[in-house]
Amino acid sequence: xxxxxxxxxxxxxxxxxxxxxxxxxxxxxTIMLLLTIPAPPAGGADHSAxxxxxxxxxxxxxxxxxxxxxxxxxRFTAIENDSRNNIDNHFFGWRRLKxxxxxxxxxxxxxxxxxxxxxxxxxxTDNRITLQEAWLVGKFLPALRLKVGQFKPxxxxxxxxxxxxxxxxxxxxxxxxxxxxxxxGDSFARDYGFQASGFFSRPRLGYELAVMGGNGANEGHLLxxxxxxxxxxxxxxxWQPAINxxxxxxxxxxxxxxxxxxxxxxxxxxxxxxxxxxxxxxxxHYNVFLALDNGPASLRGEGFWARYHSCVPGLSSLxxxxxxxxxxxFLHPRLxxxxxxxxxxxxxxxxxxxxxxxxxxxxxxxxxxxxxxxxANYTFKTERRGEIHNDTFMVQAQFFFGYPPNxxx
Numbered sequence: 001x002x003x004x005x006x007x008x009x010x011x012x013x014x015x016x017x018x019x020x021x022x023x024x025x026x027x028x029x030t031i032m033l034l035l036t037i038p039a040p041p042a043g044g045a046d047h048s049a050x051x052x053x054x055x056x057x058x059x060x061x062x063x064x065x066x067x068x069x070x071x072x073x074x075r076f077t078a079i080e081n082d083s084r085n086n087i088d089n090h091f092f093g094w095r096r097l098k099x100x101x102x103x104x105x106x107x108x109x110x111x112x113x114x115x116x117x118x119x120x121x122x123x124x125t126d127n128r129i130t131l132q133e134a135w136l137v138g139k140f141l142p143a144l145r146l147k148v149g150q151f152k153p154x155x156x157x158x159x160x161x162x163x164x165x166x167x168x169x170x171x172x173x174x175x176x177x178x179x180x181x182x183x184x185g186d187s188f189a190r191d192y193g194f195q196a197s198g199f200f201s202r203p204r205l206g207y208e209l210a211v212m213g214g215n216g217a218n219e220g221h222l223l224x225x226x227x228x229x230x231x232x233x234x235x236x237x238x239w240q241p242a243i244n245x246x247x248x249x250x251x252x253x254x255x256x257x258x259x260x261x262x263x264x265x266x267x268x269x270x271x272x273x274x275x276x277x278x279x280x281x282x283x284x285h286y287n288v289f290l291a292l293d294n295g296p297a298s299l300r301g302e303g304f305w306a307r308y309h310s311c312v313p314g315l316s317s318l319x320x321x322x323x324x325x326x327x328x329x330f331l332h333p334r335l336x337x338x339x340x341x342x343x344x345x346x347x348x349x350x351x352x353x354x355x356x357x358x359x360x361x362x363x364x365x366x367x368x369x370x371x372x373x374x375x376a377n378y379t380f381k382t383e384r385r386g387e388i389h390n391d392t393f394m395v396q397a398q399f400f401f402g403y404p405p406n407x408x409x
Contacts, residue, residue, distance in 0.1 A: 049333050051369040053165045054408045068403050069100040075396040080389040093120025108139050125186050132188045143198035150217045154208035154233040155179045155253040157289035164400045167328045169377045173344035174322025178304035180255045180285050183266040187216030206235040214257045231255040246294035253287040268346040270354040281311040296330035319348045338362040355384035373398040
């Protein structure tokens, strides 16, 4: 027996970790060789030494009625070989095959469609094509934009970071679980509804206010059960981002939902035995976030808290919380190191194996910006009680292209 991360590690568990190690040196050697290949010049007008990240409206090209983006993310995963995992311990899969279609139908009206196919994600939406987003937005004033359709409720910084721009391969556990529609059936964290948004300058203060169905997209419960979800978010950026200048963003969000017979078993692991696969009542979600980018350095942090108040006699209410902190730094203009710590507690009243602390160390190799990228993550996973040996090593390639070419990429 040996001691590992404050727990007793058996010889079998130690051997399972050793099986993951040979892949890591090979990956590092591959990265060193790839760094010797000259990078093609950037196509856009931005002459920063580091790859540029686009968000939100930056996927649109002004004046273009149709823009197509294709994303392919093949991935290899190796998990410690513990019989209690009850899953394959190493496999290849498609994390995402994604198609976006978007554009400006008129100068004041934009549209957006997004579909995805994926495999080996241990998700109910694996192995089939699913519609993720479909919406229209009318732009009337800088302080007033109206959106209608299927989209993400406005909560979470990492949740609104495009998949292709993530610095770690996966989003954090709190992001995936503690936003209102996190892990809600086939919804992909989306819902149907209306949203007003805009910003006010000096300082740049943005707002979003959405009224949504509350049962999740693709669930077949639109305007049923008398449910509804209200979400609001404020974002503050004290100055406009620019080359060689720090970009600071911070904000907060809150949501309220009234629902009937909502299945929260996946959102709150371990809650199924409490009856949360048929939740009736109200839930409240709160989120604060901060992001700072300055040259080669990047910092991210978010905190989440949720309250689930049951209206069913005998079904206890519960509180859940989580947070993550992430730091990244460019060791080379094309090589970035990443470290992330995350904590997730789906029920503060219980201390069990669902309380998780994960630490991820990673490398990102930008061969052609975010269009051609290679990522590797090793995640050390710890459960508060009943720990299993489930540390995970992942390598993911990314192919991300648009037509017409976006000058921001």
